[in-house]
Amino acid sequence: MVMTSDAHVRDLRYFLAVAEELHFTRAAERLYVSQPALSKQIRALERQLGTVLFRRDRRGVRLTEAGSALLPHARRVLDAWTEGAAAVAAVRAARLGTLVVGMSTSPGRGGLLPAIRSRFTTAHPHVAVRLRQVGWDDPTAGLADGAADLAFVWLPLPGAHRYAWTVVAEEPRLAALPATHPLAARAELDFADLADEPFLALPPSAGVLRDFWLATAERAGRAPRVGAEISGTEETYEALVAGLGVCLVAAGNAPLITLGGVVTRPVRGLSPSRYVLAWRREDGERALVRDYARAAREVVAAGARAGSADSWTASLRIATVEP
Template sequence: MDAHVRDLRYFVAVAEAGSFTAAAERLYVSQPALSKQVRALEKNLGRVLLCRDSRGICLTPAGAELLPRVREVIERWEAAVATLEGHCDHLVIGMQTSPGRNLLPRIRNHLPEPIEFDLRQVPWDDPTAGLAAGTTDAAFCWLPLPEPSAYRWLTLARERRVVAMTENHPLARRESVRFAEIVDEPILALPRSAGALRDHFLALPERAGAPPVIAGTISDPESTYEAVAGGRGICLLAEGNAPVLARGCVVMVPVTDLPPSELVLAWRADASSTALWQFVQACAEATS
């Protein structure tokens, strides 16, 4: 019976945090997804590892016996991976939406030698696009990042924010709007686990303490389009991502007085892969 290292990490995180919610926040994954994976691990092992009741989470005898051994497995795996650092010619690149902007062809043209890289779509509830969980080597994502000292990044683009709204909205035919004109509108929000990035796309710092009217939570482009098209609320996004929603009855209007969004290529501060540095350099040259 095999188990993914990811699931072992999830089990350890819940055991240490004593809470699925706290562990999910630490891992930047949704609580339901975390709970599902831990249950799958228990089913695979044929043992209940965690006791769930109204008082919280505690280890069962089987879980207590397994925990130190799982930690050892993870440590050995990390040590094995560390021996390969500097020799990797394959990268996993995370992204929350397609970076577009003709970046990828230009990046490939600037690589000094062929490097294989896989693009991995990551849900919007993870603002690090897989970096925090260790499932990606680098990521196209948006500032601000949680725990910024844990990461390094290269700015690829600074883009003004636009507001997505249905074509029947009173402001839909305007060439631009000021934030004060939409500040009281019901707005769609990223999941709470997105943290400071959620605040950025709610323009929370620009609201002077007034709480936004949250119309719903969005986690992917299609559900966002359906919500905006259905008139449930407006949505702020970076201008380069406008094509994701600008179709059918949804229109985009620039917001003139909000600070821009910053698209970056980010990686973990402790990374040392030669292939990663070549990819970062290629990104710098492609956007210079």
């Protein structure tokens, strides 16, 4: 039995090139080395293994029986090495990469975003987290077209089967009204009180999300009256002040539009809204996406355990959803 030291990956790569080309000059050109250097390396490998791998004669270069036996194993080793190197490169790229987080409305909610960022960057200190504001015409906040890796969005999502998400807040839908509106004098409203009012609507491209904020499901088949279309918080505030209509708003977003001249009121008969961190299903095992989502779940769970009455977690349902 011949004892050998371990062959280097380079030796196997040289052996494979000669075995496939069956020509030392062509193999040397393929490897970007000189032909004498390649021949020297092959001889060294043969000495190391204690056997001849190639026959060289006037007819050319041929594999010996030992060379033929080594060939499939050399291929497997080199394939495995290539896959391993790619995996290491992917990890390195992830460590030094950028994670894009989309949003159509700032999460706010008691420091949610800084808390998630802090947990995430502890695990990935070299990764840049870039926030990307997206208009309300894209209810996926950049997920659908690939512009964002994850996104803070409202349910329901168009094409929900394409996404998974974790719920970060569940909040009642309030009615936002001009302060001069007759219904503003009431402390609480029934949705029936609002059903005939003109509503501010998201752009048609928002699809099922537009329907949700128009409360289409609660209208018993009656179409809503659309007073104006809105595509951002400032437009919403201006349209309310101008008396173009009323709208529904999540409780956590009420401070964004009650800046003077606008009030919000609780509404009976409406299901709550759900604010989620979502990602594309196929990205669920990407290290950065997975770890950012984990950080969000940990922050949400920590807030729920704290149980602060004025916290954004006060009415939270914690879940990861794979619809």
